[in-house]
Amino acid sequence: MSHTIDYKELCSIFPSGYFCSQPDGTIIDVNQKFLELISYTREEVVYKKKFTDLLSKGGEIYFETVYSSILKLSGKVEEINFDFIKKNGTKIPVLINSVEVKDIEGHHVLTYTSVFNISQRKRYEQELLIAKRKAKNLSDDLMQANKVLISNSELIIKQKLQLELNNHLEHKNRQLSSFAHIASHNLRAPVSNLISLNDFYNESSDLEDKAMLFTKIEIVIGHLNETLNELIDSVKIQEDINITHEPTLFKTVFNKTLEILEVQLLDSKALVTSNFSEAPKIEYPKLYLESIMLNLLSNSIRYRSLDRIPKIHFYTEINSNEITLIATDNGLGINLKKHGHRLFGLGNTFHRHPDSKGVGLYMIKTQIDVLGGCIAVESEVDKGTTFKIILKKVSDDK
Amino acid sequence: MLKTILARNYINIHGDGSKVILFVHGYGCDQHMWRFITPYFKDDYKIVLIDLVGSGKSDEKAYDFDKYGSLEGYADDILEICEVLDLKDVIFVGHSVSAIIGLLTALKRPSLFKKLIMIGPSPRYINDDEYFGGFSQEDIDELLETLDANFLGWSSAMAPVIMGNADRPELAEELEHSFCQNNPEIARHFAKVTFLGDNRSDLDKLRTETLIIQSKSDAIASLKIGQYVHAHIAESKLVVLDSTGHCPHLSAPDQTIEAMKHYLK
Numbered sequence: 001m002s003h004t005i006d007y008k009e010l011c012s013i014f015p016s017g018y019f020c021s022q023p024d025g026t027i028i029d030v031n032q033k034f035l036e037l038i039s040y041t042r043e044e045v046v047y048k049k050k051f052t053d054l055l056s057k058g059g060e061i062y063f064e065t066v067y068s069s070i071l072k073l074s075g076k077v078e079e080i081n082f083d084f085i086k087k088n089g090t091k092i093p094v095l096i097n098s099v100e101v102k103d104i105e106g107h108h109v110l111t112y113t114s115v116f117n118i119s120q121r122k123r124y125e126q127e128l129l130i131a132k133r134k135a136k137n138l139s140d141d142l143m144q145a146n147k148v149l150i151s152n153s154e155l156i157i158k159q160k161l162q163l164e165l166n167n168h169l170e171h172k173n174r175q176l177s178s179f180a181h182i183a184s185h186n187l188r189a190p191v192s193n194l195i196s197l198n199d200f201y202n203e204s205s206d207l208e209d210k211a212m213l214f215t216k217i218e219i220v221i222g223h224l225n226e227t228l229n230e231l232i233d234s235v236k237i238q239e240d241i242n243i244t245h246e247p248t249l250f251k252t253v254f255n256k257t258l259e260i261l262e263v264q265l266l267d268s269k270a271l272v273t274s275n276f277s278e279a280p281k282i283e284y285p286k287l288y289l290e291s292i293m294l295n296l297l298s299n300s301i302r303y304r305s306l307d308r309i310p311k312i313h314f315y316t317e318i319n320s321n322e323i324t325l326i327a328t329d330n331g332l333g334i335n336l337k338k339h340g341h342r343l344f345g346l347g348n349t350f351h352r353h354p355d356s357k358g359v360g361l362y363m364i365k366t367q368i369d370v371l372g373g374c375i376a377v378e379s380e381v382d383k384g385t386t387f388k389i390i391l392k393k394v395s396d397d398k
Numbered sequence: 399m400l401k402t403i404l405a406r407n408y409i410n411i412h413g414d415g416s417k418v419i420l421f422v423h424g425y426g427c428d429q430h431m432w433r434f435i436t437p438y439f440k441d442d443y444k445i446v447l448i449d450l451v452g453s454g455k456s457d458e459k460a461y462d463f464d465k466y467g468s469l470e471g472y473a474d475d476i477l478e479i480c481e482v483l484d485l486k487d488v489i490f491v492g493h494s495v496s497a498i499i500g501l502l503t504a505l506k507r508p509s510l511f512k513k514l515i516m517i518g519p520s521p522r523y524i525n526d527d528e529y530f531g532g533f534s535q536e537d538i539d540e541l542l543e544t545l546d547a548n549f550l551g552w553s554s555a556m557a558p559v560i561m562g563n564a565d566r567p568e569l570a571e572e573l574e575h576s577f578c579q580n581n582p583e584i585a586r587h588f589a590k591v592t593f594l595g596d597n598r599s600d601l602d603k604l605r606t607e608t609l610i611i612q613s614k615s616d617a618i619a620s621l622k623i624g625q626y627v628h629a630h631i632a633e634s635k636l637v638v639l640d641s642t643g644h645c646p647h648l649s650a651p652d653q654t655i656e657a658m659k660h661y662l663k
Contacts, residue, residue, distance in 0.1 A: 023642065023649065024615070024642040024643075025642065052617060056537070056540045057532075057533055057534075057537035057540060057541075058536075058537045058538060058539065058540020058541035058542070058543065058544055059540060059541070059544050060617045060618075061533075061537070061538075061541045061544075061593070061617075061618060062426075062541055062544040062545065062548070063617075064616075064617055064618045064643060064644035064645070065424065065425050065426030065427070065494070065618065065644065066426040066427070066548075068643055068644070068645060068648065068649070069426060069427045069431055069645055069648060072645065072648035072649065073427075073430055073431065073433070073648070080548060081544070081547040081548050082544065083543075083544070083547075093547070108649075125547075129546060
């Protein structure tokens with residue numbers, strides 16, 4: 001069964017709007033749906049209105065600059081969104097497709113346009129558009145905030161560096177202040193001694209006296225030189241942070257120390273023993289270990305008790321993450337209640353001993369601190385002293 | 399330099415003549431809009447077609463919102479193009495906003511253009527006291543709304559195609575067969591620069607011989623505005639075509655060609 005389609009009727013009842021216009025935009029035919037959309041009667045539109053009469057002025061600019069150009073260039077235009085102005089002045093959003101109809105010679109004679117009401121989805125589109133714009137603003141804001149954060153974090157890093165530099169400078173300052181302190185105290189005595197000796201030397205006319213005085217001057221100069229060198233060394237340690245760690249045998253360093261202090265050991269008749277079997281070696285700057293052992297041993301000899309045979313014992317211990325060097329003696333001991341808090345300060349002495357310069361322990365502590373270790377002391381007056389030096393801590397907690 | 403500028407403005411040159419004719423499209427379209435006109439000039443002229451930066455197949459990356467925040471930016475581009483291509487005694491044909499861009503270029507270098515042909519020029523779209531521009535600020539806002547509404551159909555998938563680095567040939571083909579597809583953000587900016595500008599005072603300074611081609615009925619640049627432009631350019635002629643619309647070179651190409659040929663004789 002075939003059914004004849006009445007195209008005119010189809011056009012009229014077609015579920016989307018349709019109109020036909022001349023090249024100048026004059027509307028010459030419309031269907032019912034289109035009239036319903038714009039709320040005009042057929043008589044009010046056909047040959048009375050142009051396409052652009054249904055547009056706002058802004059829409060007209062778009063019509064002239066974009067819609068018409070595309071239609072002329074490609075013969076059709078699709079999915080253009082206009083707002084049509086209804087008879088009562090309200091707007092209705094529509095989507096239109098247009099196609100150019102040409103005569104045999106290729107001249108544009110008519111334009112067919114189909115019109116779809118998109119009021120429903122337009123609301124959703126508007127929401128999308130607003131959301132999209134909001135999202136863009138938000139992302140712009142975020143990008144701005146991010147920029148600020150980045151520049152802030154740069155500032156914080158700079159401040160941190162500045163703080164580190166300040167701390168370093170403060171530390172240097174304290175060191176210099178200590179240096180000045182010990183210089184003023186420990187150098188004053190020998191210098192005034194030198195001045196007195198010099199006065200005697202100048203006043204004396206006896207050649208033998210002069211020779212004797214000169215020998216004394218030489219001795220004092222020797223002490224001065226030694227004190228100065230130690231002071232210089234103590235400052236140098238601070239600057240050697242990047243010293244190399246090498247595998248070092250405790251025994252080797254200890255033997256060298258014994259050789260250096262041979263004369264003193266003989267004089268003191270001290271009994272020196274050692275046992276490094278528990279931890280025979282360590283990755284440590286050799287120079288520092290030498291310095292530490294030298295200072296500890298010479299301290300033990302210097303502050304020995306004259307009432308008994310000096311006994312000095314050096315040994316090592318190891319536990320899970322650290323190696324400890326222990327030096328113990330039966331010497332004079334230190335009153336820790338009285339002196340404990342300034343035991344390792346520069347220029348502090350705890351004995352009325354002619355060789356006390358207050359440098360040794362300060363140097364040791366500095367050397368150990370630099371490498372992240374720590375030093376502890378146990379002592380009892382007239383019983384002896386034990387120094388425990390944790391040389392290497394694998395974990396960071398101190 | 400030459401290569402950069404050729405790509406930047408998607409410059410196409412053809413024609414067998416020695417005289418130079420430079421066509422510049424207006425707002426909303428690209429160099430395709432001259433396709434009905436150029437065939438009639440190719441025997442006697444070297445035809446130079448360009449896309450303004452931000453339009454057509456120009457290099458979108460070159461769109462600098464500051465530079466193109468005023469029409470001067472485009473005028474500088476025209477100067478640059480003429481320099482690198484060594485164009486002299488140029489016939490400049492500018493539609494709509496490009497008529498004004500041509501005007502600004504001619505003011506920057508009066509010797510560059512032999513003649514200026516303005517199609518549907520308007521020095522100012524917004525009404526101002528006694529001056530009739532045809533539009534109010536609200537109308538332009540409505541235009542921007544219409545632009546926004548139609549950007550939804552402008553898939554961001556097109557961006558890489560226009561940038562020339564898409565590996566989706568079906569999109570490239572779609573673009574090839576579509577005209578006047580421009581990046582929404584740029585189109586919006588260009589619309590503001592075009593329709594909110596005011597170049598009335600520049601008209602009086604122009605000394606270049608100028609032809610104004612005007613549609614009898616043009617909703618964008620009305621006859622009244624064409625007459626205003628004619629009155630303010632010293633060496634100008636006004637030809638009113640029996641045509642409708644802002645693009646007579648599309649809607650009435652024969653009349654447009656006739657007016658141009660007659661003027662250039």
